[in-house]
Amino acid sequence: MALTILATGDIHIGKKSSGIKHNTEESATKYTWSRIVDYAIKSKVDILALTGDIIDQDNRYFEAIGPLQAGFEKLKQANISVFMVAGNHDFDVLPQLVNSERYNNVHLLGAKGKWETKVFSKNSEQLQLVGWSFPSRHVSEDPLLKFNPAIISPNITTIGLVHGDVDTLNSKYAPISLNNFLNTSVDAWILGHIHKPQILRSSTPIVYYPGSPHALSAKEQGVHGPILLTVQPQRDIVIEEIPLSPVRYETLSVDITDKNNEEEVRNAITSRLYEDAHSKDADLENVSYLVYDVVLIGNHSNIREVEMWVKFINDYELEISTTETLVLVRKTELDIQPQVTNMEELAKESSPAGVLAKWIIALQNGESTEAAKRLLQKWGSVHSSITQASTYQPLRTTDRFEPEQQQDKKQYILNECKRILTELISQQEQ
Numbered sequence: 001m002a003l004t005i006l007a008t009g010d011i012h013i014g015k016k017s018s019g020i021k022h023n024t025e026e027s028a029t030k031y032t033w034s035r036i037v038d039y040a041i042k043s044k045v046d047i048l049a050l051t052g053d054i055i056d057q058d059n060r061y062f063e064a065i066g067p068l069q070a071g072f073e074k075l076k077q078a079n080i081s082v083f084m085v086a087g088n089h090d091f092d093v094l095p096q097l098v099n100s101e102r103y104n105n106v107h108l109l110g111a112k113g114k115w116e117t118k119v120f121s122k123n124s125e126q127l128q129l130v131g132w133s134f135p136s137r138h139v140s141e142d143p144l145l146k147f148n149p150a151i152i153s154p155n156i157t158t159i160g161l162v163h164g165d166v167d168t169l170n171s172k173y174a175p176i177s178l179n180n181f182l183n184t185s186v187d188a189w190i191l192g193h194i195h196k197p198q199i200l201r202s203s204t205p206i207v208y209y210p211g212s213p214h215a216l217s218a219k220e221q222g223v224h225g226p227i228l229l230t231v232q233p234q235r236d237i238v239i240e241e242i243p244l245s246p247v248r249y250e251t252l253s254v255d256i257t258d259k260n261n262e263e264e265v266r267n268a269i270t271s272r273l274y275e276d277a278h279s280k281d282a283d284l285e286n287v288s289y290l291v292y293d294v295v296l297i298g299n300h301s302n303i304r305e306v307e308m309w310v311k312f313i314n315d316y317e318l319e320i321s322t323t324e325t326l327v328l329v330r331k332t333e334l335d336i337q338p339q340v341t342n343m344e345e346l347a348k349e350s351s352p353a354g355v356l357a358k359w360i361i362a363l364q365n366g367e368s369t370e371a372a373k374r375l376l377q378k379w380g381s382v383h384s385s386i387t388q389a390s391t392y393q394p395l396r397t398t399d400r401f402e403p404e405q406q407q408d409k410k411q412y413i414l415n416e417c418k419r420i421l422t423e424l425i426s427q428q429e430q
Ligand SMILES: [Mn+2]
Pocket: 053, 087, 088, 089, 163, 173, 192, 193, 194
């Protein structure tokens, strides 16, 4: 007989997926939590393992506590044990919840940042779990440095649970060096914190980020869900992904070269959306919302017009009848090249079009010119005066860090230059 463990983390109960204007229960993470509980019961797993950030923040306590308790209760009735560790978002709340001692089937491992093991037994089979919980919101030291393999019984299959940032040296969220997992006598490490599913090591010890089971934003693309571990005799572990996320985000590129009017551009977009969504329909059984970011690529003679033509793309809605999935578009991005026969030639001219061509070439080659520097500076000061305005203070969170902002800035200016250039050229032609 094999033992089975359903594992997940980063559910962030209390949050909703962004970019979905429909206000239905499927867009909230508490829905996915109850879906995970139901799946565990239906599949008769032995253990549900949770790797932290189950609750979004302390301030979500009252929203999260009801669904979480209801889930624990159902699992208790079904004789399923829960083993979990706390992450940076719920370092405070999870221990409080377990201290209430209402659920003898629920175990928090490694409270206050002290490694802890517990043995799970069923019939004649045994499994050992070892874990470490966040003691505070920020932890700058690798928790594995304090791991002592002596706390592990060597003859039992062992699953490790920890929340942290693997191979991110300066992280405030438990930076862990991948190498430190190697001599831990643990068979599989299941991690939390990173929302993108990732297998960091596929042979013993397995090191696996299951990712968030509910895709929360367009940054969390593709299939999401918990993972199912089956521990076979001889300590052989088989892992399967279970696609339970009711939301799926994707990016779709649409080439609009030679699509010269509104009808052709719109047709190109909607037929690509239709084809792409239907090509995925075998995987959409649990998906209520398939949300696209559409990127328009290719060459066009009037970028301004294209912008106008796709302005109301957010209203797009297609239902796939077999799975009842709604296909939506969150936004369009324009990555279109101006239709200029020879950009290099044009750049030699002193006309406004020539100057723009020169800037575009420089920005695309990553060259720094005086004009580009001035534009970037100006963009920066306008942008920061907006984002730092007190009006937006409540939207700001301390955990957000935006490394891609510098890149956004350049992309924005580059796109504006291209747009204006096509406008100039089309005016000259009229
Ligand atoms: Mn986290």
